Structure formats: C-alpha cells, structure tokens
Amino acid sequence: EKITISVIKADIGGWPGHSRVHPQLVETAEEVLSKAVEEGTIIDFYVATCGDDLQLIMTHKKGVDSPEVHGLAWKAFEEATKVAKELGLYGAGQDLLKDAFSGNVRGMGPGVAEMEITLRKSEPVVTFHMDKTEPGAFNLPIFRMFADPFNTAGLVIDPKMHMGFRFEVWDILEHKRVILNSPEELYDLLALIGAKSRYVIKRVYPKPGHPIPENEPVAVVSTEKLYEVAGEYVGKDDPVAIVRAQSGLPALGEVLEPFAFPHLVSGWMRGSHNGPIMPVPMHQANPTRFDGPPRVVALGWQISPEGKLVGPVDLFDDPAFDYTRQKALEITEYMRRHGPFEPHRLPLEEMEYTTLPGVLKRLTDRFEPIE
Ligand code: 13P
Ligand code: 13P
Ligand code: MG
Ligand code: MG
Ligand code: MG
Ligand code: MG
Incomplete structure (x- = not known):
C-alpha cells in the first residue's frame, strides 16, 4: 500500500514584517491537523516554519x-489567518489569493510538494x-544531488545509482514540460535549468531497472509562482521540496552536500534581489538583514511502516555548516554594497512583477527622442 507525503505551505502573516511566523499560528494549525488525525484524514503531521512561511x-x-487533504491545508491556513488578523500580523492571509476553496490549493497561492510512494x-x-526566494533556487542543489558525481559519490561507486536519473523540467512561462535523462542529456538539462x-x-x-518503481518520484519541488496567480507582486514563492535518500538514492550526506555552497538565488528584499542562500536550523530561519539573506531549512525524517513521521531532525543544526554560513554572510556584505545596482537588484525582466514598473511609468512622458 502506498503512502503520500504532502508538504503544503503558505505565508499567512509575518511577525514582525516578513521575518517569522508567530507561535500562535503554529498552534492553530496543529489543532486543525490533530483533529484530522483523529478523524482519519491524515496519518501524521508536523507543523514547521521557515521565515514567515x-x-x-x-x-x-x-x-x-x-x-480532502488540500481542503484540510486550506482550512488550517484559514483558521490561522483569523488569528493573524486578530494579532494584526503583517500581510495576514498574504498567500491565500482566492476566497473560496475549490478542490485543490494549486493556483490559489500556497506552495505544494507531494509524492505518493511505496515505502521501502x-x-x-x-x-x-526555503524563505525569501523562488522555486528555481532548488535547480542547482537538486541537480547536484542526482546528477553531479563531484557531489554524489554514489553516482560513481554504487551500481544501483550508476545508471543515473530522469529529470522532469517545467517551462513555467509556456506551461510545458520535458523529461531529460542524466547523464546522457546532461548538457541539455543544464542548458535549461541554468x-x-x-x-x-x-x-x-x-530509471527503469532501479529498485524503486520508475513512475514514483524520488524528489519533488513546489513550482507555484505567486505573481502568476495574483497578477502582481505579493511576496516571493518561498518553495519547498521533498527528497528521498539512501539505498540506490543519494545518501543523506549527499542530499545535504549541495547546500554547503551558498549559491546565489533571487528573492531577498521585496523579492527583487540576488543573494546567497544560507542553510540554517529552524530556530535561525528568521531573516532580518535586508529581509534576508534567503534561508533554507532541512528536516530529516524516517517514515515508519504505518506512515508515521519519525522526526524531525533539524539537519543544518550542525557546525559542519558554519563555514557555509560564514561564507553566506561575506557574500551578503559584498552583494549589499551594490545597493540598487544590478546584479544585486534583479534584471529588468524579472522586475516586471514588482512595484518598479509603477515608478518607471511616471517617467514615460519625460522621455524625448535623441537626435
Ligand atoms: P546505502 O546503500 O545503505 O544507502 O549506503 C550508502 C551510505 O549510507 C553511505 O554513506
Ligand atoms: P515573503 O515572500 O517572505 O513574504 O517576502 C516578501 C518581501 O517582500 C520581503 O522583503
Ligand atoms: Mg511575508
Ligand atoms: Mg516568506
Ligand atoms: Mg512569500
Ligand atoms: Mg547502508
């Protein structure tokens, strides 16, 4: 029998500004989900936070x-939004962009990563x-976990992994997808996901021949783009991902290793800046400097045979990531010195969905032809 793991997230109010989630919102969501366990809708749950999400x-x-499960998540967000409004939290209900739930939270504001799997x-x-960034922030680390032999030793030395993996890539502009094989189509894959x-x-x-059935994902990322739903800037998407590990998949340490490099992602202040993503334990995922730098939290779980979540283990709560955090702070300082200049500020095409066009529009009439 298969078990589904669902991670559904939303920003329903920050405390203060966009920095963190108020504990009463967590408690409210826990109450709603506890009842759903009693009623048998879900087997188990954990309510986590990352920044204001x-x-x-x-x-x-x-x-x-x-x-049923999406409706439950929507209900938890709605109940917690009531509390956020009572407390006057910033952007209460920020990511709940539709008024009435209609069967699925996709396209309504929340981010979703789900996989149905046969438990090993x-x-x-x-x-x-992640907080203060967008879904593409996962491209580099997921690529490195499942396709880069300099990250994942298992691709070279484990016969179960040696054949590589298949990547489903979405063109989020054209709403199309393509499946690419690694390592055969590695350069095509990189041409896109870069x-x-x-x-x-x-x-x-x-791939076929792997002990895991070929139609069962081993990693999944939330790809909802808020500006597409809202038609305007309402904060960043702040994505989530689920990754399975070990026994023919990247070992736990191979899953975490890409985050030892604080790569540049877009988001940060007003969703309009490039900055390094900093791996932190949950209690340090409260972005404050220029509303950042962007954060990533990794929670480790074993799924019990009954489908219970045994965890979480806060995986970046480890001095082994101190060097990365220090490096991220150096990059933070370096990028900040650019102020409003690119490439700290995002390129114009990506600023289209922010408040910048409103400023530029006011200058339109002042422009005159150059002789
Ligand atoms: P497994 O094949 O048991 O996942 O071994 C990999 C490992 O744990 C090495 O660190
Ligand atoms: P969030 O997407 O985390 O709410 O951030 C919005 C923002 O504008 C931060 O400066
Ligand atoms: Mg927010
Ligand atoms: Mg956020
Ligand atoms: Mg957001
Ligand atoms: Mg082992």
Missing part, C-alpha cells in the same frame, strides 16, 4: 492532489523549506 508536513493514504524497508526522507527563473526541476525519477 507556515509549513504543513503530512502523511496520508489519499494520493497527490487529494481534495526503511524510508529516509528530507523536506526542504535559466532558473524560467525552467525549474519539478520532479526526479529513477
């Missing part, structure tokens, strides 16, 4: 895109939670 991690047997004898899983604001890794699958 509330993260519902749930296991159940209802498959992906279940109206032991099922180690990592959920990743352009991370447009092409995003949605899922990774094993």
Whole structure:
C-alpha cells in the first residue's frame, strides 16, 4: 500500500514584517491537523516554519492532489489567518489569493510538494523549506544531488545509482514540460535549468531497472509562482521540496552536500534581489538583514511502516555548516554594497512583477527622442 507525503505551505502573516511566523499560528494549525488525525484524514503531521512561511508536513493514504487533504491545508491556513488578523500580523492571509476553496490549493497561492510512494524497508526522507526566494533556487542543489558525481559519490561507486536519473523540467512561462535523462542529456538539462527563473526541476525519477518503481518520484519541488496567480507582486514563492535518500538514492550526506555552497538565488528584499542562500536550523530561519539573506531549512525524517513521521531532525543544526554560513554572510556584505545596482537588484525582466514598473511609468512622458 502506498503512502503520500504532502508538504503544503503558505505565508499567512509575518511577525514582525516578513521575518517569522508567530507561535500562535503554529498552534492553530496543529489543532486543525490533530483533529484530522483523529478523524482519519491524515496519518501524521508536523507543523514547521521557515521565515514567515507556515509549513504543513503530512502523511496520508489519499494520493497527490487529494481534495480532502488540500481542503484540510486550506482550512488550517484559514483558521490561522483569523488569528493573524486578530494579532494584526503583517500581510495576514498574504498567500491565500482566492476566497473560496475549490478542490485543490494549486493556483490559489500556497506552495505544494507531494509524492505518493511505496515505502521501502526503511524510508529516509528530507523536506526542504526555503524563505525569501523562488522555486528555481532548488535547480542547482537538486541537480547536484542526482546528477553531479563531484557531489554524489554514489553516482560513481554504487551500481544501483550508476545508471543515473530522469529529470522532469517545467517551462513555467509556456506551461510545458520535458523529461531529460542524466547523464546522457546532461548538457541539455543544464542548458535549461541554468535559466532558473524560467525552467525549474519539478520532479526526479529513477530509471527503469532501479529498485524503486520508475513512475514514483524520488524528489519533488513546489513550482507555484505567486505573481502568476495574483497578477502582481505579493511576496516571493518561498518553495519547498521533498527528497528521498539512501539505498540506490543519494545518501543523506549527499542530499545535504549541495547546500554547503551558498549559491546565489533571487528573492531577498521585496523579492527583487540576488543573494546567497544560507542553510540554517529552524530556530535561525528568521531573516532580518535586508529581509534576508534567503534561508533554507532541512528536516530529516524516517517514515515508519504505518506512515508515521519519525522526526524531525533539524539537519543544518550542525557546525559542519558554519563555514557555509560564514561564507553566506561575506557574500551578503559584498552583494549589499551594490545597493540598487544590478546584479544585486534583479534584471529588468524579472522586475516586471514588482512595484518598479509603477515608478518607471511616471517617467514615460519625460522621455524625448535623441537626435
Ligand atoms: P546505502 O546503500 O545503505 O544507502 O549506503 C550508502 C551510505 O549510507 C553511505 O554513506
Ligand atoms: P515573503 O515572500 O517572505 O513574504 O517576502 C516578501 C518581501 O517582500 C520581503 O522583503
Ligand atoms: Mg511575508
Ligand atoms: Mg516568506
Ligand atoms: Mg512569500
Ligand atoms: Mg547502508
């Protein structure tokens, strides 16, 4: 029998500004999800936070895109939004962009990563939670986990991994997808996903012959773009991901290793700046400097045979990532010195969905032809 892991998240109010989630919102979501466990809708849950984003991690047997599970998440967000409004939190209900729930939270504001899997004898899983950035921020680390032999030793030395993996890449502008094989089509894959604001890794699958069935994902990323739903800037998407580990997949340390490099991602202040992503434990995921720098939290789980979430283990709560954090701070300082100049500020095409066009419009009439 299959188990579904669903991570559904939303920003429903920051405390203060866009920095963190108020504990009462976590408590409210916990109450709603506890009741759902009693009623049998879900098997288990954990409510996490990353910056100002509330993260519902749930296991159940209802498959992906279940109206019941999505409805439950929507209800938890709505109840917590009431509390956020009472407390006057900043941007209360920020990511709930539609008034009435209609069967699925996709396209309504929240971010979703879900996978339905046949549990292995032991099922180690990592959920990743980012704040102050966009889905493309996962391209580099997911690529390195499943395709880069300099990151993942198993690709070279484990016969179960040596054949590589399949990548499902979405063109989020044209709403199309393509499956590319690694390592055969490695350079094609990189040609796309290097352009991370447009092409995003949605899922990774094993290849035929792998012990895991080829239609079951081994990694999945939330790819919702808020500006597409809202038609204007309402904060960054702040994506999540689920990654399975070990036994023919990247080992836990190979899953975490890409985050030892604080690569540049877009987001940060007003969703309009490039900056390094800093791996932190959950209690340090409260971005403050220029509303950043962007953060990533990794929670480690074993899924029990009944589908219970055994965890979380706060995986970046490790001095082994101190060097990365220090490096991220150096890059933060370096990037900040550019002030409003590119490439700290995002290029114009990506500023289209911010408040900048409103400023530029006021200058339109002042322009005159050059002789
Ligand atoms: P497994 O094949 O048991 O996942 O071994 C890999 C490992 O744990 C090495 O660190
Ligand atoms: P969030 O997407 O985390 O709410 O951030 C919005 C923002 O504008 C930060 O400066
Ligand atoms: Mg916010
Ligand atoms: Mg956020
Ligand atoms: Mg956001
Ligand atoms: Mg082992």
